Amino acid sequence: MKEIGSLSIILPAKNEANSLERLLPVLRQGYPDAEILVVNDGSSDHTVEVAQVAGAKVITHAYSMGNGAAVKHGARAATGEVIVFMDADGQHDPADIARLLKRLAEGFDMVVGARDSASQASLSRRLGNGFYNRLASWVTGHRIEDLTSGFRAVRAKRFREFLYLLPNGFSYPTTSTMAFFRAGYLVSYIPIRAHKREGKSHIKLAKDGLRFFLIILKVATLYSPLKVFTPISFIFFILGVSNYLYTYMIAGQFTNMSALLLITSLLVFLMGLISEQIANLLYANTARQ
Template identity: 60%
Template sequence: MSSYEISVLLPAKNEVISIGGTVDRIFNLFPDAEVIVVDDGSTDSTASVAEKYGALVIRHPYSKGNGAAIKTGLRAATKDIVVCMDADGQHRPEDIGALLDKVNEGYDMVVGARDHEGQAGLHRSLANGFYNRFASWMVGHKIGDLTSGFRAVRRTKFLEFISLLPNKFSYPTTITMSFFRAGYSVAYIPITVLQRAEGSKSHINLWKDGLRFLLIIFKVGTLFSPLKLFIPISFAYLLLGIGYYAYTFSVDHRLSSISVFLWSTSVTVFLIGLVSEQITQLMYKNN
């Protein structure tokens, strides 16, 4: 077992059913852990139950989002390693030890990767599979589970990217891609995800938050490696221009202005990507 001192962050919104048992199990396994429950504008007694079981509770006066709760907890944490997990009973405190053991091997972040059975439905499993593959292509490393909220991270490195984290859902997407961009070591271990506690509801909207996940991948991707986005777009315009030129030449034996426009757009997009790549290198020159 890792000898690191840990802070366990539990963002919670109306999780009165599961929060007490989760906190109690964490303390049974790690008596010296710093357990921080960030009550994100709950309308039930989540905060008082968490305090009853010994957690440090920080209250948001209104709901700011899962990512904002993580940032609040991260600022309050004092231990070397921060463990983030859900408060709805899906993540097993018993799996924390495996994450810490992997961190002890020299990794900067270790993520609990869910299998297909651990995904909430076929539609979400398919969506997460797409996000994983697309993000893996962007960062050049295999990402086992881009959206898993169960992870152990070295706090000092986590804080480097706190300004990039979104306030709503999908902070895991941002921090994962940022760690890969900075050259930090990231590992994945399989975990078992339990059914959400009866009466506990997911706060994720598949379509709205799914679009947000995709936009964040693009956003962090442009911070990470702009040319991976700009070159395919530039190449697509180039091919469209060539294709349209071939068509107009075969029909009218002429060069269309549309082909010229498509080619010039291709060059412009490529140059924008090149400039973005140089800016990115300057931003991360110390990493």
């Protein structure tokens, strides 16, 4: 079992003063030597004052930039060799940090707290997360148990390699998880029970659900472009061949539509091939950093 080194705990927070009043003393008591950073993302309540009274380091955004931006800012400022990210709204149990760190010490680069079904806020959220998990598992070739969980422990050096990929919104867990798998880093999951959040969620289901889907597709094209482009190319190829067979049997002709579909199939496949080469170069450059 490896030593994990010094620890930083990062809590992105927007108007979470009430929950931080209870959470920060527990974290300080459990991890007196850890660096605790609260990234205040343009809060209008007493988040800053509560964090300062509790002895946490505070990084403040003059205006709200998004959860992902807060995570990136915190990761750049953290001095620990290991970073634990957790929500400031009371959903995550500080007692689970020890379990994350224990698994990380077994040689993993990232350990994610995977929420059980009872922790999902609603049926639609549960179904949506299940769909994202399956899609991401197909793209990466690894079983992903909770793609969107924000409760995770990572080796800081590894995580900082991918800061430029992370969006400013709520999708940093999605991007970081898939980037770690693409780079060949070891990722593990431990089951957790997330509590009901305090206050109002900042996530809008329809808007952010579509954004999550687009981000998965975006990261998928960075991760393994041919897995995205090849099925699309195959669909156009089948449509082109089917159209040709139909028109040949009906009129004995090879139509412009058949040609268009087959050419589109070829172009989509070539786009995937080029994207695959670009992705390989991207991650090769990252590995040399």
